[in-house]
Amino acid sequence: MLSSLRLRILVVTLVVVALALVINVSVSYLTVQTHNEEQIGQQLDAVANGNARAIEEWTSARADMMEAARDPVMGDDPRTALIQLAESGGFLSAYIGRPDGSIMTSDGWDAPGDFDSTTRGWYRDAVERGETIISRPFVDAVSGQQVVSFATPVHKDGRLAGVIGGDVVIDDLIAEVAAIHPTPSSFAFLSVDGETLIAHPDAELTQQPLTVVSDGLTPEFIARLGRQDATWEPLRVDDRAKRLAVAPIDGTDWELGVVLDEDEATAGLRAILESSLITLVIIIAVTALLLSLWLKRTLAGLERARDALEDIASGEGDLTRRLPEQGRDEAAQIAAAFNRFVGKMEAVMVTIRQSSESVRVAATEISTGGQDLSRRTENAASSLQQTSASMEEITSTVEHTAESSRQANGLAESASVVARRGGEAVGKVVDTMQGIRDSSAQISEIVTLMDGIAFQTNLLALNASVEAARAGEDGRGFAVVAGEVRQLAGRSADAAKQIKGLIDTSSARTEEGAAQVRVAGETMEEIVQSVARVTDVLGEITAATGEQSDGIGQVNVAVSELDRMTQQNAALVEESTTAAEQLKDQADRLTEAVAGFTLSEQAQADSRQAMPRLA
Structure with missing residues (x-):
């Protein structure tokens, strides 16, 4: 949005003009509004006080008539005085009540x-207050009209002689109050003690509470507003904004309220605001038209510079184009600066073309050399990988041999241990056989x-x-x-002979076994010594194999x-080759990019002469 300089200047200027006009209108509006508020307040106060004074004069005139009739009524012909009072004051009826x-x-x-x-009530109120009173309005039973009673006490010789009263029809007064219209939607009302309506444009509201007009019309609100001079309070009546001014009626309990419609009171102010806004729109429109025409003519040089720059930025990039340098304003200065800029750009493009060609040739040579070096590095890396694989196989074989030697050494050590255990067992057998031989000798003796x-x-x-034979029959x-003992002794002698023969045979065999065991013990001792020598040889083989494995591991x-360093070198060579390719x-x-610009013939000739030559 607002990409055009002319449009931005136009918008900013219009905003400034509009802001200035708005500020002017606002100041004017606030000034007029202040004066208008003062005038409305004064007008409302004048209407309320003027009509209140008229009502006050009406009530005061009748009160004066009542007070002037005191002496005539107390004379010899009171009825005639009452009739004259009724006719002169416009009373519906005049009367006097006596203390009896x-x-x-x-x-x-x-x-x-x-x-x-x-x-x-009229009698008691007049006596209590000791002055002329006006009663609350009521409907006359005979005529059916709204009337009020005026009453004044009469004293004679310092004592109450009676109370003179008179009923006055207030239909004309109600009509006068209903006719108060400062604006078409405004109205006035007459109330008693801020509670009951006496007069209102709507006759049906007469004798109704004042709150039927608005909930805010309370006795306290009316009393407070009646005590203030030349002021008003906002009020809502039938959902419309109003202004209320209250003027008390001196000598009575009445007050006159004037309700002014807010919209109608400020209609002139709104009209001024509307006319100001219309004027503002017209001024902005005319300013926009004139300023647009002037900017179009003034910024024509900038548009030519823009078109030239667009030709350079797009299409063939013609750097041979120059703008006419006419006048001394900013557009002419921009054209001159543009021509100087294009001249420098052409020189820069020539230099860039030469440098780019040199860079391209050097990048090609670097890329070719890098590719050759990459291939040789890859071959060396492949050979190292094969060598590394062979060394790993040798290492695996040596480690396997060392492991086998360690296992053989372990087996030899186990065999030596077993042989030692066998020698010890044979020694124990020899000892056992000797014990058996000794036991056999003892058995032979037994x-x-x-x-x-x-x-x-x-x-x-x-x-x-x-002896038994000698004894004869008794023995x-x-x-x-x-005889039985002799048989047993013979059997024992035979058994002893057999046992002795067995023992002699066992002793002979034990001697042979002991000799064989001694030979086996000597043989086991030789075996133990041979296994120990084999264990020592296998230990030496294992140590040598371990040293070979460690050496081969270090070589690996x-x-x-x-191989890792060769791989890294190969990766670096690949990166260098890639960088050279990217540089190319x-x-x-x-x-x-430089070829996209159209240069002058002289610049092109200089560029060809400065081109590097390939060997």
């Missing part, structure tokens, strides 16, 4: 027998002892048999026992590091 309760009227009305004038015992037992049994039972690490592309783009 009787009443005399100007129209000859005969009061009922139970009538007591002292109980009437068997020999048993054999001797069996022999002695046999001899004893034989002696017993001999027969003993002979039988001795060095090859891997060399940028040089080509720069050449194409």
